[in-house]
Amino acid sequence: DVKVTQSSRYLVKRTGEKVFLECVQDMDHENMFWYRQDPGLGLRLIYFSYDVKMKEKGDIPEGYSVSREKKERFSLILESASTNQTSMYLCASSLRTSGSRYNEQFFGPGTRLTVL
C-alpha cells in the first residue's frame, strides 16, 4: 500500500519567512510532484521531479523552489512566504511513466499553509 506522508497538516507562517514543506513516499517511486489546491482553480502543478536531484518547473513555479536529495523525499521551499501563497499543498508520487503507460499518482494528505 503506497504511503505518501507530508510533514505537517496545518502550518501558520508570517510574511517573509522561509517555509519548508516535506514529503516522503515509501514505495520507491521515481516521480514526485508538488501541487497547490485552491477553490475554483483545482490543482496546479508547482514543480515535479523524475529522479534524484532532477526537477522541472510546473505551471506556477514562481516564488517556490524544490529539493530532491533522496529518492523518497521531495521538499517544497517558499523562500519568502507571501499572503498569496496561503493554500493547500499536495504532494504526490508515481512510478516512472514508460512509453504509453501512465502510472497513477498517489497523493499525500495535504498541508494547509496560512501566511499572515
Add this chain to the structure above:
Amino acid sequence: AQRVTQPEKLLSVFKGAPVELKCNYSYSGSPELFWYVQYSRQRLQLLLRHISRESIKGFTADLNKGETSFHLKKPFAQEEDSAMYYCALRGSASKIIFGSGTRLSIRP
C-alpha cells in the same frame, strides 16, 4: 493548448437521481483521461481512467473524441458519492493537467 474544463463548480442532486459531471478537454494528440475523487477528510485518489473502460462504484465515463468530452455518470446517486471530483488529462511525460473540480452534493 492542453486544458481541462469542468463547467460546474457545484452539482447538487437527490439520492437515487442520475448524476452527470461534465468534463471537456483540449489536446492535440491522442488524449488519456482520468477522474480523481476526494472524499471529505480523505486523500485525493484515482477513481477511473478511460483506457480501462471500467465501472468503479457505479461510475462510468466515456471518452467522446468528437465532442472532446469525458463526462462522469452514475445512474443512481448515493449519499456516499458526495465528494470533490476532478477530471484530468495526461499531458507530456508524467504530468497530468487537472480541471478546476466539481463538488458533488447528494441530498437525502
